[in-house]
Amino acid sequence: MEQAPIVFAQISDFLEYLGPDFATLIANTPFLANTDLNPSFPFCCSRHYADLIKNAKEPAALLREVLPTKEEYQDVPGFVDDPVGDLPAGKSECVIQKYDKRALIVTTATCGVRCRFCFRRNYPFQSVPNVDVHVGSWLDTHSDVWEVILSGGDPLTLSPAKFQSLVEAISDHPSVTTLRIHSRLPVMRPDLVQEHFEFLRDLPARFDCVLVSHVDHPDELDEESLNIFGLLRYSGWTLLNQSVLLKDVNDNAETLTKLSRKLFEQGVLPYYLHQLDHAKGVAHYEVSDTRALELMDEIRTKLPGYQVPKLVREIAGEKSKTPVL
Numbered sequence: 001m002e003q004a005p006i007v008f009a010q011i012s013d014f015l016e017y018l019g020p021d022f023a024t025l026i027a028n029t030p031f032l033a034n035t036d037l038n039p040s041f042p043f044c045c046s047r048h049y050a051d052l053i054k055n056a057k058e059p060a061a062l063l064r065e066v067l068p069t070k071e072e073y074q075d076v077p078g079f080v081d082d083p084v085g086d087l088p089a090g091k092s093e094c095v096i097q098k099y100d101k102r103a104l105i106v107t108t109a110t111c112g113v114r115c116r117f118c119f120r121r122n123y124p125f126q127s128v129p130n131v132d133v134h135v136g137s138w139l140d141t142h143s144d145v146w147e148v149i150l151s152g153g154d155p156l157t158l159s160p161a162k163f164q165s166l167v168e169a170i171s172d173h174p175s176v177t178t179l180r181i182h183s184r185l186p187v188m189r190p191d192l193v194q195e196h197f198e199f200l201r202d203l204p205a206r207f208d209c210v211l212v213s214h215v216d217h218p219d220e221l222d223e224e225s226l227n228i229f230g231l232l233r234y235s236g237w238t239l240l241n242q243s244v245l246l247k248d249v250n251d252n253a254e255t256l257t258k259l260s261r262k263l264f265e266q267g268v269l270p271y272y273l274h275q276l277d278h279a280k281g282v283a284h285y286e287v288s289d290t291r292a293l294e295l296m297d298e299i300r301t302k303l304p305g306y307q308v309p310k311l312v313r314e315i316a317g318e319k320s321k322t323p324v325l
């Protein structure tokens with residue numbers, strides 16, 4: 001193969017890049033071809049993540065997060081297109097306000113990856129070309145909002161210029177004291193996070209800054225994520241992580257314990273462990289509440305309290321995430 005791309009869009013190129021060591025694993029996986037996929041949720045995986053897979057202690061777990069399989073076509077009752085009720089909550093094109101005095105911005109439809117379990121896999125959201133202008137004028141009429149969450153898609157896939165002009169539009173509103181970024185790029189496209197470094201480093205002078213990363217497995221953390229988290233942390237950012245509880249990816253106490261400990265070693269506190277949102281095509285990742293609660297009981301005996309994430313699920317229409325008890 002010629003020089004491997006930074007992002008694989010072709011499943012065949014991705015599998016070829018993984019190389020012969022993965023032949024058995026892949027032969028045992030009912031993976032799909034690009035042409036089998038719904039064009040609205042294609043394949044996408046970074047070379048960085050492919051390298052993480054190659055170096056992983058549990059490569060099958062990471063592979064399962066990104067490689068489409070025939071299981072996506074199982075039609076399971078209760079798994080629907082808009083599981084978290086984003087469409088009714090949308091107050092304008094790119095602002096979702098479900099919770100009191102806090103707003104989430106769909107900054108872009110672009111993500112650094114297509115996680116096959118994504119809750120937005122069937123969500124018809126579009127990138128708004130002038131997200132900075134929209135958000136600025138929305139905040140003009142919502143002066144009670146104190147926390148703005150940049151989500152997506154992945155906000156750090158915006159070009160540095162677009163990202164900066166969005167943050168500046170928010171910064172013009174003194175009511176907003178907390179700026180939060182939800183991103184999977186520290187483990188998916190560290191190269192893109194680097195491009196934002198200088199700007200991110202200075203933001204704690206204006207906002208209380210929170211990064212909520214999305215890491216599901218300890219093998220996703222490496223030297224590069226350590227560098228990113230280190231830089232942000234020493235610039236004054238609060239670093240939290242959310243994971244999704246996923247069958248045959250991280251649904252065992254040992255993996256979850258390792259994940260918490262490794263996150264903490266990299267300066268990140270485990271925040272949420274999400275029960276899967278029931279998007280159509282993701283039922284094969286489901287872990288039952290009973291099993292999830294057993295796992296929580298087990299990891300609580302192995303970790304300090306501050307490294308135990310909260311097990312939650314999102315229920316459409318609720319005023320906060322709902323604890324699973």
Ligand SMILES: *Cc1c(COP(=O)(O)O)cnc(C)c1O
Binds near residue numbers: 096097102
């Ligand atoms: C999850 C979510 C938030 C953040 O909720 P926290 O419990 O504060 O992490 C905010 N807005 C929307 C629309 C959300 O889905």
Ligand code: SF4
Binds near residue numbers: 111112113114153
């Ligand atoms: S990073 Fe989040 S939004 Fe992007 S594909 Fe994965 S689950 Fe979906």
